[in-house]
Amino acid sequence: xxxxxxxxxxxxxxxxxxxxxxxxxxxxxxxxxxxxxxxxxxxxxxxxxxxxxxxxxxxxxxxxxxxxxxxxxxxxxxxxxxxxxxxxxxxxxxxxxxxxxxxxxxxxxxxxxxxxxxxxxxxxxxxxxxxxxxxxxxxxxxxxxxxxxxxxxxxxxxxxxxxxxxxxxxxxxxxxxxxxxxxxxxxxxxxxxxxxxxxxxxxxxxxxxxxxxxxxxxxxxxxxxxxxxxxxxxxxxxxxxxxxxxxxxxxxxxxxxxxxxxxxxxxxxxxxxxxxxxxxxxxxxxxxxxxxxxxxxxxxxxxxxxxxxxxxxxxxxxxxxxxxxxxxxxxxxxxxxxxxxxxxxxxxxxxxxxxxxxxxxxxxxxxxxxxxxxxxxxxxxxxxxxxxxxxxxxxxxxxxxxxxxxxxxxxxxxxxxxxxxxxxxxxxxxxxxxxxxxxxxxxxxxxxxxxxxxxxxxxxxxxxxxxxxxxxxxxxxxxxxxxxxxx
Numbered sequence: 001x002x003x004x005x006x007x008x009x010x011x012x013x014x015x016x017x018x019x020x021x022x023x024x025x026x027x028x029x030x031x032x033x034x035x036x037x038x039x040x041x042x043x044x045x046x047x048x049x050x051x052x053x054x055x056x057x058x059x060x061x062x063x064x065x066x067x068x069x070x071x072x073x074x075x076x077x078x079x080x081x082x083x084x085x086x087x088x089x090x091x092x093x094x095x096x097x098x099x100x101x102x103x104x105x106x107x108x109x110x111x112x113x114x115x116x117x118x119x120x121x122x123x124x125x126x127x128x129x130x131x132x133x134x135x136x137x138x139x140x141x142x143x144x145x146x147x148x149x150x151x152x153x154x155x156x157x158x159x160x161x162x163x164x165x166x167x168x169x170x171x172x173x174x175x176x177x178x179x180x181x182x183x184x185x186x187x188x189x190x191x192x193x194x195x196x197x198x199x200x201x202x203x204x205x206x207x208x209x210x211x212x213x214x215x216x217x218x219x220x221x222x223x224x225x226x227x228x229x230x231x232x233x234x235x236x237x238x239x240x241x242x243x244x245x246x247x248x249x250x251x252x253x254x255x256x257x258x259x260x261x262x263x264x265x266x267x268x269x270x271x272x273x274x275x276x277x278x279x280x281x282x283x284x285x286x287x288x289x290x291x292x293x294x295x296x297x298x299x300x301x302x303x304x305x306x307x308x309x310x311x312x313x314x315x316x317x318x319x320x321x322x323x324x325x326x327x328x329x330x331x332x333x334x335x336x337x338x339x340x341x342x343x344x345x346x347x348x349x350x351x352x353x354x355x356x357x358x359x360x361x362x363x364x365x366x367x368x369x370x371x372x373x374x375x376x377x378x379x380x381x382x383x384x385x386x387x388x389x390x391x392x393x394x395x396x397x398x399x400x401x402x403x404x405x406x407x408x409x410x411x412x413x414x415x416x417x418x419x420x421x422x423x424x425x426x427x428x429x430x431x432x433x434x435x436x437x438x439x440x441x442x443x444x445x446x447x448x449x450x451x452x453x454x455x456x457x458x459x460x461x462x463x464x465x466x467x468x469x470x471x472x473x474x475x476x477x478x479x480x481x482x483x484x485x486x487x
Contacts, residue, residue, distance in 0.1 A: 001044035003253045005479050020187050027184050038163035049125040057160045060135035064142045064149040083139045087132050096328045127167035134160050138174045164254040168484040170268040170288035185262035195259030201449040202252030203472045210245030212428045213238040224399045229406020239389050240382045246483045271443045274359050276373035278342040279352035293318045316340045335387040358444045
């Protein structure tokens with residue numbers, strides 16, 4: 001089931017009404033409803049993979065109890081590594097087996113041997129990377145005695161499979177979400193309204209920005225050899241807005257939906273395209289994944305305690321692993337490696353914590369220095385996104401080469417202007433500019449629409465919200481999956 005579907009538009013109100021107005025006096029019944037709703041939500045995609053979700057949940061629930069009950073360190077390690085091995089084993093089989101098999105065959109072919117690898121004819125279970133990481137963080141935290149194991153299987157199952165975050169995050173921690181699941185919740189009108197406002201902004205990001213940009217970004221990327229350098233640059237920028245609108249839009253809908261049920265999820269995006277350097281960008285982009293790798297990979301590897309060499313080594317490791325987490329393709333690994341190279345100067349010089357506040361805080365406009373830093377960081381990010389979007393390394397390199405060589409050709413500008421006039425709906429560019437403006441005005445809040453318009457007169461504010469809703473409805477057409485469903 002997609003957040004941007006008619007099915008979800010019926011599903012959400014039904015669950016909401018049952019949750020608050022039928023079984024609101026029983027926390028146990030509320031959690032059972034959330035669990036049933038979450039499994040139904042997942043089954044609407046493919047019911048056959050419910051077993052995998054249930055097995056992963058049962059595995060980590062059981063191993064968590066066994067780790068806590070173990071009488072010695074050896075048994076604690078045994079149960080920990082059993083959970084890690086099985087979880088990563090499932091992830092490896094479904095997500096990476098074909099990649100390794102085909103890569104091995106290609107490598108062998110270079111030395112004169114021909115191998116026809118056996119590959120799996122199975123689709124990637126949606127959300128497997130996300131709920132696997134939920135379970136892994138849970139058992140690791142129990143092992144290091146940061147939390148005690150949850151004995152209520154229903155409550156733990158809700159933590160793993162809570163439907164707003166089930167298929168594309170954010171990646172939650174048991175320390176943050178489980179206490180909320182176990183605590184009695186009362187309806188808060190203000191929080192519910194705020195949740196609806198964030199859902200509206202998330203839908204606008206997905207339908208009005210991401211899906212509209214995707215139409216033209218796909219056209220340009222899929223036929224990049226037919227276009228000039230400036231047109232390719234336009235395509236890369238459109239994809240940058242597509243992926244941001246798509247993924248952060250999903251996160252906004254997830255956070256807003258959870259708030260309707262009295263639950264606060266971890267923030268996943270903090271206006272990353274207003275970052276002044278790459279280090280700041282990665283503190284603001286997919287925050288739950290970045291912090292997960294920091295806590296469960298970077299720090300266990302030694303973090304920053306072993307000097308600059310260890311910081312450099314560990315940074316490269318987490319970025320390459322992060323790239324590989326995104327998909328079984330060399331393009332993602334190169335994307336991760338490129339971001340590691342981007343961030344290296346700040347790691348070596350110790351300036352990676354230089355920009356911790358919001359840009360131009362308390363001001364309407366940035367300084368020229370801040371504006372230059374934002375544009376430079378955005379340009380580097382756009383170049384990296386080309387590898388993320390391309391089907392293979394050769395296409396990515398060809399795209400960048402053609403774009404670079406053609407940027408200063410006069411004929412290229414003419415072609416791009418013609419494309420903007422004849423092929424790309426100018427309204428889309430206006431919508432992108434409007435979107436950037438609202439994001440800028442709301443950049444110091446939890447999400448762009450959190451405070452924008454709250455001081456306006458009620459009729460004006462409501463008219464503004466209805467205009468946004470009208471755009472969402474008017475531009476809704478074919479239901480497009482969210483990009484991060486494939487990860």
